[in-house]
Amino acid sequence: MTTSDGSATQPGRETFVLNLGPQHPATHGVLRVKLTMDGEYILEAEPVCGYIHRMHEKMGENRTYAQFLPNTSRIDYLSAMHYTHAWVAVVEKAAGIEVPPRAEYIRVITSELNRISSHLVWFGAFLLDLGGFTPLLYAFDDREKILDLLEGITGARLTYCYYRFGGLYNDVDEAFLNGTREFVPYMRKRLEMYHKLVTDNVILRKRLEGIGPISVELCRKYGATGPVLRGSGVPADVRRTEPYSVYPELEFDIPTHPEGDCMARYLVRMEEMAQSLRIIEQALQRLPDGPYRNPKVPKTIKPPPGDYYFAVEAARGRFAVRLVSDGSEIPYRVRLRTPSFGNLSLFGEAVRGMLLPDALALLGSLDLVIPDIDR
Numbered sequence: 001m002t003t004s005d006g007s008a009t010q011p012g013r014e015t016f017v018l019n020l021g022p023q024h025p026a027t028h029g030v031l032r033v034k035l036t037m038d039g040e041y042i043l044e045a046e047p048v049c050g051y052i053h054r055m056h057e058k059m060g061e062n063r064t065y066a067q068f069l070p071n072t073s074r075i076d077y078l079s080a081m082h083y084t085h086a087w088v089a090v091v092e093k094a095a096g097i098e099v100p101p102r103a104e105y106i107r108v109i110t111s112e113l114n115r116i117s118s119h120l121v122w123f124g125a126f127l128l129d130l131g132g133f134t135p136l137l138y139a140f141d142d143r144e145k146i147l148d149l150l151e152g153i154t155g156a157r158l159t160y161c162y163y164r165f166g167g168l169y170n171d172v173d174e175a176f177l178n179g180t181r182e183f184v185p186y187m188r189k190r191l192e193m194y195h196k197l198v199t200d201n202v203i204l205r206k207r208l209e210g211i212g213p214i215s216v217e218l219c220r221k222y223g224a225t226g227p228v229l230r231g232s233g234v235p236a237d238v239r240r241t242e243p244y245s246v247y248p249e250l251e252f253d254i255p256t257h258p259e260g261d262c263m264a265r266y267l268v269r270m271e272e273m274a275q276s277l278r279i280i281e282q283a284l285q286r287l288p289d290g291p292y293r294n295p296k297v298p299k300t301i302k303p304p305p306g307d308y309y310f311a312v313e314a315a316r317g318r319f320a321v322r323l324v325s326d327g328s329e330i331p332y333r334v335r336l337r338t339p340s341f342g343n344l345s346l347f348g349e350a351v352r353g354m355l356l357p358d359a360l361a362l363l364g365s366l367d368l369v370i371p372d373i374d375r
Contacts, residue, residue, distance in 0.1 A: 015043060018356075022051050026129050026360045029370025033347070033363075040355050045348045049341075053374040060334030065091050065165070065301040068334070073159040075338065076372040078121055080160045081107075081114035082314035088163045089244060090310035090321045094303035095165070102290045103167035104246045109180065109283045110150060110162065111312075112276040116187065117146040118315035119269050126266070126364040127198065130207055135198055142190055149179050165301060167293030181284060184277050191274055199270065208263035212362030214350050215260060222349075223342035226317020227272065228366055231265035233258030238313035250282045262365040269367070302329050316340055316367055340372035 018035040021027035030051040036044040056075055060068045072087045073080030085107055092099060124139035147157045153176050154162040154169070162169050198204055219229045229236050235254045239247040255271035257264035303325040311320035317339030324333035343366045351359045 013038060022048075026363060027370070028125060028364075028368060031344075031368065031370045031373070035356075035359075037356070042351050042354050042356065042359055045351045045359070047344055047347060049344075049373050051374065052371060054371070056375045057334045057336055061331055064329050065303075065331065068331075069163075070159070070161050073161055074371065075336065075375055076314060076316065076319070076340070076369045077158055078118040078369055079114060079315040079319075079372075080158065081111045081162070082312050083319055084161060084163045085111055085245075086310055086312045086314075086319050086321045088165055089312070090308050090323050091165055091301060091303065093310055094306065094308040094323060094325055095301055097166045097297055098294055099166055100291045100294060101246070101288050102171075103292050105283050105287045106168060106172055106292065107163060108245055108247065108250070109172075109280050109287075110153075110160075112279045112283075113146050113150060113180070114160070115276050115315050116273050117143045117150075119273050120146075122269060122315075122367045123194070126367070127204075129360055129364040130204070132198070132204075135194070138190070138194070138197075142187065145183055145186075149176055149183065152176050152179075164293060164297075166297035167291070171292040177284065177287075180280065184281050184284075187277055188274070191270065194270065199267070205263065207361055208261065208266060208365075209259075210261055210263075211358050212262045212350060212354070212365060213260045214346060218346050218350060222346040224317070224346055225339050225342060226314070227265055227268045228317065228343045228346075230254065230256045231268045231365075232260040238311050238318055242311055244310070244312065246283070247279075249286070250279050252279050262361050265365040265367075300329050302327060311337070314339060316369065316372065317343065336375060338372045338375060340366075340368045340370075344368055344373055 015036055015038050018037050020033040020035055022030045022032040027033065032048040034046040034048055035042055056071050059071055069084065069087065072083040075083050120139040120143040124136035127135040150160065151157050153172050154160045214228065214232050216232050216234055219232050225236065233256050235256045237254045240254055252275045255268045255275065257267050305325055305327045308323045309320065311318055318337065319339060320337035322335040323331055326332040347363065347366065351362055
């Protein structure tokens with residue numbers, strides 16, 4: 001065992017076990033991390049999962065394809081649009097259902113709005129973990145504007161169930177379109193303010209720069225994706241590597257930072273919000289007229305027997321659905337690949353030798369949603 005300065009701990013030195021969670025606010029949910037401490041240095045960290053396991057995958061094997069739709073938004077409630085998108089897309093792929101272009105563009109607009117709202121929750125909560133309260137108030141103020149827009153077309157503010165096989169539940173109205181057009185320049189100015197208030201703050205940089213480095217090899221070892229992987233310099237994004245919907249028709253960059261520390265992961269997410277605004281702006285300009293749902297979709301979905309797979313880029317990384325159909329109206333097997341599980345798995349190895357306050361910064365930079373891990 002070594003401490004953060006690389007020196008070995010003395011044999012027989014007294015250690016103690018510290019429970020971080022499952023009620024600790026810094027764990028952002030019902031997560032317990034069993035820490036073996038040498039003073040204030042962490043020798044071992046063992047994440048303990050399963051406190052809120054709800055058997056989503058088994059539930060998917062006991063109801064029809066449409067009945068499972070509401071479950072998807074409960075897995076990662078902050079990234080609900082992306083998860084529902086993956087489910088409808090894998091069923092559409094399996095059943096050969098075509099989606100009208102208008103519906104695809106609206107899916108992209110709403111998904112990117114959801115990505116920004118998710119990153120705003122992370123931004124505020126992460127800084128709260130580090131001792132800053134004011135940014136949380138600003139972040140939630142901006143997030144409310146997104147929730148108002150999405151509530152107008154979905155009827156929900158968190159667990160959306162807006163997408164349908166072959167399209168959408170309903171079309172967007174002028175209030176949503178005009179509100180979204182106004183939100184894009186507004187949010188760009190807010191991001192500038194965030195950088196002045198937070199990113200350029202010397203206290204924040206001292207807390208994050210050089211803290212919690214995660215190598216590319218460690219990301220690959222545990223299957224980390226999303227901003228965690230891009231914060232280690234790998235430009236891996238499902239929207240580019242496995243293009244879906246109308247993303248190939250839109251121009252946007254994949255933010256990366258090679259440092260791999262907490263600051264790099266912070267910067268990636270801040271830049272991703274700017275790219276999401278860029279995507280939304282283009283999608284609004286190109287939004288075509290036409291139907292918002294394929295009228296030929298059968299009421300009962302029975303995909304041909306086979307093994308189907310579809311992945312999307314959710315707010316925390318790669319979310320994928322593997323679906324096995326036996327030709328009936330109920331899936332034979334459902335397997336969900338969630339990003340938070342892989343991102344958490346590397347924590348135990350990455351945190352060894354760190355001080356406890358720095359470990360909380362590392363944990364917050366992973367942006368974990370615990371129901372996404374337990375499912």
